[in-house]
Amino acid sequence: MSELFDILLSASFWAAAIRIASPLIFAAMGELICERAGVLNLGIEGIMVVGAFAGWMAVYSGMGLWPGVAVALASGMAFGLLHATLTVPFGLSQHVVGLGITLLATSATYYAYRIALPQVNTPPKIDAFDPYAIPGLSDLPLVGEALFTQTPLTYAAFVTAALVAFVLFRTPLGLAIRACGENPAAVAAQGLPVTGLRMGAVIVGSGLMAVGGAFLTMSAFDSFFFEMVNGRGWICIALVVFGAWRPGKTLLGAVLFAAFDALQIRLQQTELGAVLPYQAFLAAPYILSILALVVMSRRAQVPAALMVPFRKGER
Amino acid sequence: DGHGPIKVAGIYTVPVEQQWVSRIHIAAEAAAARGDIEYEFTENVANTDYPRVMREYAESGVDMIVGEIFGVEREAREVAGEYPDTAFLMGSSFKEDMGPANLAVFDNYIQDAAYLSGIIAGSMTETGNIGMVGGFPIPEVNRLMHAFMAGVREMREDATFQVSFIGSWFDPPKAKETAFAMIENGADIMYAERFGVSDAAQERGVLAIGNVIDTQADYPETVVASAIWHFEPTMDAAIAAVKAGEFTAADYGRYSFMDRGGSSLAPLGTFEGKVPQEALDLVAEREAAIKAGEFSVEINDSEPTSGS
Amino acid sequence: MTEGFGETVLRLADITVRFGPVTANEGVSLELRRGEVVALLGENGAGKTTLMNVLFGLYAADEGSVELFGQSLPPGNPRAALEAGVGMVHQHFTLAENLTVLDNIALGTRSLWSPVSGTRALRARVRALAEEYGLRVDPDATVANLTVGQRQRVEILKALVRDARILILDEPTAVLTPQESLDLFATLRRAVANGLSILFISHKLHEVEAVSDRVVVLRHGRVVAEAATAQTSRAEMARLMVGADIAAPAPRPARPGPVRVALRDVTTPARGTATGLRGVSMELRAGQVTGLVGVSGNGQTALAGLIAGLERPERGTLEIDGKTPAVWTPRTAVRAGIGRIPEDRHGEGTVGDFDLTENAMMELYSRWPFSRAGWIDRTSARAWAQKIIKRYDVRCPGPEAPIRLLSGGNMQKLILGRVMETAPDVILANQPVRGLDIGALTYVHEQLLAARDRGAAILLISEDLDEVIALSDVIHVLSEGRLSPGFERGTMTPTELGAWMTGAGFEDAA
Amino acid sequence: MRLEPIPAPSLARRAGFPALALGLTALIAMGLAALAGAAPGEVAWLVVKGAAGSKFALLETLNRATPLIFTGLAVAVAFRAKLWNIGAEAQLYLGAVATVVLGTGLLDWPAATLLPVLAVAAMAAGALALLVPTFLKTRFGVDEVVTTLLLNFVALLFVSYLLEGPLKDPMGLGWPKSEPVIDAARLPRIAEGLRLHWGFGLALIAAVLVWILQTRTIWGFEIRAVGLNLKAARFAGMPVNAVLVRTAILSGGLAALAGFSEVAGAKGNLTTDLSPGFGYTGIIVAMLALLHPLGVVVAAIFVAGIFVGADSMSRAAGVPSFIADITLASALLAMILALGLTSLRIRR
Numbered sequence A: 001m002s003e004l005f006d007i008l009l010s011a012s013f014w015a016a017a018i019r020i021a022s023p024l025i026f027a028a029m030g031e032l033i034c035e036r037a038g039v040l041n042l043g044i045e046g047i048m049v050v051g052a053f054a055g056w057m058a059v060y061s062g063m064g065l066w067p068g069v070a071v072a073l074a075s076g077m078a079f080g081l082l083h084a085t086l087t088v089p090f091g092l093s094q095h096v097v098g099l100g101i102t103l104l105a106t107s108a109t110y111y112a113y114r115i116a117l118p119q120v121n122t123p124p125k126i127d128a129f130d131p132y133a134i135p136g137l138s139d140l141p142l143v144g145e146a147l148f149t150q151t152p153l154t155y156a157a158f159v160t161a162a163l164v165a166f167v168l169f170r171t172p173l174g175l176a177i178r179a180c181g182e183n184p185a186a187v188a189a190q191g192l193p194v195t196g197l198r199m200g201a202v203i204v205g206s207g208l209m210a211v212g213g214a215f216l217t218m219s220a221f222d223s224f225f226f227e228m229v230n231g232r233g234w235i236c237i238a239l240v241v242f243g244a245w246r247p248g249k250t251l252l253g254a255v256l257f258a259a260f261d262a263l264q265i266r267l268q269q270t271e272l273g274a275v276l277p278y279q280a281f282l283a284a285p286y287i288l289s290i291l292a293l294v295v296m297s298r299r300a301q302v303p304a305a306l307m308v309p310f311r312k313g314e315r
Numbered sequence B: 001d002g003h004g005p006i007k008v009a010g011i012y013t014v015p016v017e018q019q020w021v022s023r024i025h026i027a028a029e030a031a032a033a034r035g036d037i038e039y040e041f042t043e044n045v046a047n048t049d050y051p052r053v054m055r056e057y058a059e060s061g062v063d064m065i066v067g068e069i070f071g072v073e074r075e076a077r078e079v080a081g082e083y084p085d086t087a088f089l090m091g092s093s094f095k096e097d098m099g100p101a102n103l104a105v106f107d108n109y110i111q112d113a114a115y116l117s118g119i120i121a122g123s124m125t126e127t128g129n130i131g132m133v134g135g136f137p138i139p140e141v142n143r144l145m146h147a148f149m150a151g152v153r154e155m156r157e158d159a160t161f162q163v164s165f166i167g168s169w170f171d172p173p174k175a176k177e178t179a180f181a182m183i184e185n186g187a188d189i190m191y192a193e194r195f196g197v198s199d200a201a202q203e204r205g206v207l208a209i210g211n212v213i214d215t216q217a218d219y220p221e222t223v224v225a226s227a228i229w230h231f232e233p234t235m236d237a238a239i240a241a242v243k244a245g246e247f248t249a250a251d252y253g254r255y256s257f258m259d260r261g262g263s264s265l266a267p268l269g270t271f272e273g274k275v276p277q278e279a280l281d282l283v284a285e286r287e288a289a290i291k292a293g294e295f296s297v298e299i300n301d302s303e304p305t306s307g308s
Numbered sequence C: 001m002t003e004g005f006g007e008t009v010l011r012l013a014d015i016t017v018r019f020g021p022v023t024a025n026e027g028v029s030l031e032l033r034r035g036e037v038v039a040l041l042g043e044n045g046a047g048k049t050t051l052m053n054v055l056f057g058l059y060a061a062d063e064g065s066v067e068l069f070g071q072s073l074p075p076g077n078p079r080a081a082l083e084a085g086v087g088m089v090h091q092h093f094t095l096a097e098n099l100t101v102l103d104n105i106a107l108g109t110r111s112l113w114s115p116v117s118g119t120r121a122l123r124a125r126v127r128a129l130a131e132e133y134g135l136r137v138d139p140d141a142t143v144a145n146l147t148v149g150q151r152q153r154v155e156i157l158k159a160l161v162r163d164a165r166i167l168i169l170d171e172p173t174a175v176l177t178p179q180e181s182l183d184l185f186a187t188l189r190r191a192v193a194n195g196l197s198i199l200f201i202s203h204k205l206h207e208v209e210a211v212s213d214r215v216v217v218l219r220h221g222r223v224v225a226e227a228a229t230a231q232t233s234r235a236e237m238a239r240l241m242v243g244a245d246i247a248a249p250a251p252r253p254a255r256p257g258p259v260r261v262a263l264r265d266v267t268t269p270a271r272g273t274a275t276g277l278r279g280v281s282m283e284l285r286a287g288q289v290t291g292l293v294g295v296s297g298n299g300q301t302a303l304a305g306l307i308a309g310l311e312r313p314e315r316g317t318l319e320i321d322g323k324t325p326a327v328w329t330p331r332t333a334v335r336a337g338i339g340r341i342p343e344d345r346h347g348e349g350t351v352g353d354f355d356l357t358e359n360a361m362m363e364l365y366s367r368w369p370f371s372r373a374g375w376i377d378r379t380s381a382r383a384w385a386q387k388i389i390k391r392y393d394v395r396c397p398g399p400e401a402p403i404r405l406l407s408g409g410n411m412q413k414l415i416l417g418r419v420m421e422t423a424p425d426v427i428l429a430n431q432p433v434r435g436l437d438i439g440a441l442t443y444v445h446e447q448l449l450a451a452r453d454r455g456a457a458i459l460l461i462s463e464d465l466d467e468v469i470a471l472s473d474v475i476h477v478l479s480e481g482r483l484s485p486g487f488e489r490g491t492m493t494p495t496e497l498g499a500w501m502t503g504a505g506f507e508d509a510a
Numbered sequence D: 001m002r003l004e005p006i007p008a009p010s011l012a013r014r015a016g017f018p019a020l021a022l023g024l025t026a027l028i029a030m031g032l033a034a035l036a037g038a039a040p041g042e043v044a045w046l047v048v049k050g051a052a053g054s055k056f057a058l059l060e061t062l063n064r065a066t067p068l069i070f071t072g073l074a075v076a077v078a079f080r081a082k083l084w085n086i087g088a089e090a091q092l093y094l095g096a097v098a099t100v101v102l103g104t105g106l107l108d109w110p111a112a113t114l115l116p117v118l119a120v121a122a123m124a125a126g127a128l129a130l131l132v133p134t135f136l137k138t139r140f141g142v143d144e145v146v147t148t149l150l151l152n153f154v155a156l157l158f159v160s161y162l163l164e165g166p167l168k169d170p171m172g173l174g175w176p177k178s179e180p181v182i183d184a185a186r187l188p189r190i191a192e193g194l195r196l197h198w199g200f201g202l203a204l205i206a207a208v209l210v211w212i213l214q215t216r217t218i219w220g221f222e223i224r225a226v227g228l229n230l231k232a233a234r235f236a237g238m239p240v241n242a243v244l245v246r247t248a249i250l251s252g253g254l255a256a257l258a259g260f261s262e263v264a265g266a267k268g269n270l271t272t273d274l275s276p277g278f279g280y281t282g283i284i285v286a287m288l289a290l291l292h293p294l295g296v297v298v299a300a301i302f303v304a305g306i307f308v309g310a311d312s313m314s315r316a317a318g319v320p321s322f323i324a325d326i327t328l329a330s331a332l333l334a335m336i337l338a339l340g341l342t343s344l345r346i347r348r
């Protein structure tokens, strides 16, 4: 028990949680935007793979780090455009399109990797983002190390969450996007372009997912491996529901989930680790997420028009 | 020997960057470059599809198929039985006598080198606390961890080990986080079974021991020693057997042993002169004994756990 | 005929709209002048909503043109219509329920790229307009928590905030209580005085008479008549709409029989914003129509739910034919011979994507002849649906058509048919004619009376006092979950009932 | 310009658009092959040949389609009731676990009794796996998309634990896999020497039974009504929660049959990679089939055929094998678009 408190009170533990949470924050914000506009984006896992590859490849071929992030963003937006075109104006099944895009994005990335780097070796490394201690803030006890000695991309994740919250809840554009997810007919009746808004949300959201992927190759690590996204996209889908489609709560969910993850890594080395199989630790964050959902369950928050296609003038 | 190149096909369940598979793939490419074989391969094959791919290659007339059948032992033997003219050289948990006459088995028996790398680690650790991050606790991983731990104990009887499995072959960020946690928990040498572990060691200024492949070039200040698997002896022996028409069920695992050149300790490189002489002496002594067949490292395939 | 009003603000010329084989509007022309109120009349499915959607730019007409303030309007562009000063209150509200009133009003009022929402200024403006027009509503309430009347106000506020100069109201009173309707008309009068022009759709002819300056009648998508309201009559309007004379069912004396359903001191829990019942005792007798009136939100939903099997008494007892059922669910209610016409025909009454056959057998599918030992007999079901379609004049492409394609009136006829054809002993008729045209309405009333005459006990719940007074043999009033005594036919005037509805009668009685 | 539905699309549309989709897929595959330096000319033909060019190829396609039929049916049944079961993968694995627990010698019965018992036990295990999220949904209103999705990870870790613990094959020399099931617990092969087994026959039977259930029985009527309008179903007197529970049992059971069929038919034992995502692909199969149970069979064979054919093509053409998944994904997206366009037309 005291071991648990020691872990929970250490700055390095929370620093790890924030690091682990960062890619989830980007991608979950992306998913949140899509779902707020009424589109479930199951392409998230594949789009993260694309972003991880594109950002890393861009830097490897000579671009700067931030331009690399931009390339990742653009690659995600390209797949977002495909997703949006199929699901919004054509109103096709969001399940098939999403899973299909995950398959397409993943395999296309691997194919591109093979063609770009046919010689088999350890994948090359890039000069990834280094941690940057924010002067002043990083000297604060506990939070200084946990929050303010991260890489710039982690700071960007938090800024993104704040920006998403601001745009969604404080601007006319955000209102229109949210209304698209609640009742697209109401949006159309105000003369606003539902199709354009939904497509835009999916494209931008997909771009953020790709940046989440790029975090893995440009900040958490410094090269690209197949399958390294490893289910993080699916977690983000859960995080959005956990966060009741609100950016703040979703961010909190991401940090909590990451904290569970960081905790299970550490608990494996305690006495518990000798008693429980390692799978129990790996499963803990998922089981705790489900339990958290049961405690929090508030179904009313689901965007009413989520997964409901809209065509103007249809009965 | 008057023979033209034979046709060899590789079938792998993971992409060829994966450490274990990369050793086979590189050996095959080397043989192809020498002109001994014509080589093609299929990667990332799900075990569900594995027998089909085996059969497709066999039907297409390749002389030898190399790959890994840990997850499809039974079905793979069925297919091999149907193509008696094709040689199957397969990574497998079983022994040769369990299958058809044209299926030989191998595995990465590089415990000798892992043991020697452990001796070096034992001499370099100050805290006596060593972190080990693995993908899954399978025999190919476990036996090397055990051998490494045995090596460490030669120098530090009091050493303690932190062992974790991340449940994935490819998740360097996760492996890195796990390593960070171990370093925070006192480890000053990391056993890098997965990508990502050496990175954590490098960032935190502790040391790492490599495994299967040599990554010192990427981490010159960090990776002290590595136990390397050389698949070439296995591959070359199998090619020769096929060319001679003598390929039969056999355990090629022996070719991975140190005395056959199947494994080695990577050169100290950047750590030349930084490892205590006492350890180097023991390494030299044991290496000679191993090669002379006077010393053998225990092969222990059970899951290692944290502790001393 | 339009003298006395300002310049022409709207001109629809030769509008034709087709939906596949259906021609919803054919060569419709219409003009509206400044400060004028024009009522658009027509049967269900006559094409009124379609015409308004064309005017508002939600549909693009196949032929014809729209001219606003002398400028021709690009087709299929609601933005242009809004900017030209057209505001529309749709037949089915276009509100996002999980957003606040203010959010709903703000939607589309500012450029999407504006960095600020400007809600503060808007809130003030909404307050001011609400004051000026008597449209009281809390700007920060979530729409899901509003009553229909309040939602109506939000819709009108949406138009006023945008400085609409032409207001389209598509059946604004269909779901309003009489009091709410009166409030609405007061608002409209203020708006007209301020120079607004109004196009107004309603099936309630007394409202048309009271509010409009001119009526335009559509039948089968064409304009069949146009007249100054002052120079026509309700009967005339009804005749023009339907193409034949309409006579309200003649009142005939009831022959009350035994008590079929009895509530003894029943209390039910409140649900959300809806009041529960508080110690209600009531009897439904065979061969008698029991009418129930009250201001929306005073427990009608609870009472209807109780009879329908959706609700169970928290205290007190419910007796069916003298016995208290052990289990009380919609299924047992159907088994007990209760026919139920739900208030919300889209939400509860029908499954939009089911065809007419499947909707017709919704309550009976588990019984012979619709199924045997768990196997559905489509042939019997189709025959049954066809019988209802024929007997109740349900206008539809056929029994295999999805019911969502039907107009509201025809949907209601199918529900009525599936209830009536089982010859139920008890009928719950909850808002049975909401949104129906005069022809359909008369038909439904006739059917209810016919059921009464063959011995059914009928509970009629309606917000239309005239309807309840005309049909009921006994009337009860609900107020805050309490039930008034039963008033015999002819003993109460609308004014006296109104007093009970506001709760005054209860105080006097106590 | 806008899209509007066509009530009764012509045969030309119904055949033409899917054909266009296949053409588009072929073009994409050819372009990618060219990118990798292969001659694109034969690519399309190689895919067809690899999927159905020989008895072996065809049976391999059907073999790979077998689990997809089960998971496709599982999803189709659940989605009809708007029970968003994303957890067919977990249910598949639990079905496999049940098969292995009882089939490795615990029940030493002849095949005629053992196989049905194993199938039922597998279905029960799969049903249980979906009943938990269904209960959380009906009782607490917890979104089942998320719970079923997360349980996939948990189930796989649970299987991993079993295979490294209680169910580990002592003869497996350390590799995490279960003991092989006994001979009586093996579904026989349909053709000697080839992999296709009677699991495929079972899948076809299941599809027909589900179709009959959905269209001809009151249970199917209730499931569809609940899915289309829950409030109306409740008002009409349908036992809504019971319908959801029944649906969950059926759906979870069908997905579990995929696990049963893979263990008893194809593999003979259980490993953690028994399924390369059959549960997720089942969602695609179900939606491609527009949730029609018989369509699921066609869609599953289509999906399996494209993958098997494109995978074989990658070897014949000498291009990276990832092209198989790209081809499959392109085919899926093109086909769902084609199915959509079949009943839509552009107006002005």
Ligand SMILES: Nc1ncnc2c1ncn2[C@@H]1O[C@H](COP(=O)(O)OP(=O)(O)OP(=O)(O)O)[C@@H](O)[C@H]1O
Pocket (backbone or CB within 6 Å): A313, A314, A315, C019, C022, C023, C024, C042, C043, C044, C045, C046, C047, C048, C049, C050, C051, C091, C405, C406, C407, C408, C409, C435, C437
């Ligand atoms: N989007 C649509 N698709 C197909 N048919 C439609 C559509 N909208 C309207 N219709 C058909 O056009 C006709 C006119 O419908 P409309 O809604 O304009 O009638 P209405 O006069 O408003 O009737 P009500 O009084 O019931 O509201 C009806 O037959 C209707 O079924």
Ligand SMILES: Nc1ncnc2c1ncn2[C@@H]1O[C@H](COP(=O)(O)OP(=O)(O)OP(=O)(O)O)[C@@H](O)[C@H]1O
Pocket (backbone or CB within 6 Å): C146, C147, C148, C149, C175, C273, C274, C275, C295, C296, C297, C298, C299, C300, C301, C302, C343, C344
């Ligand atoms: N089509 C509709 N759209 C929106 N709201 C509706 C619709 N039909 C009914 N409603 C309203 O939903 C509200 C919820 O019930 P409320 O508590 O306000 O009243 P109530 O007790 O149901 O009494 P009543 O139903 O007679 O108005 C009601 O005002 C009801 O009229």
Ligand SMILES: [Mg+2]
Pocket (backbone or CB within 6 Å): C048, C049, C050, C091, C170
């Ligand atoms: Mg209308």
Ligand SMILES: [Mg+2]
Pocket (backbone or CB within 6 Å): C297, C300, C301, C343
């Ligand atoms: Mg109500």
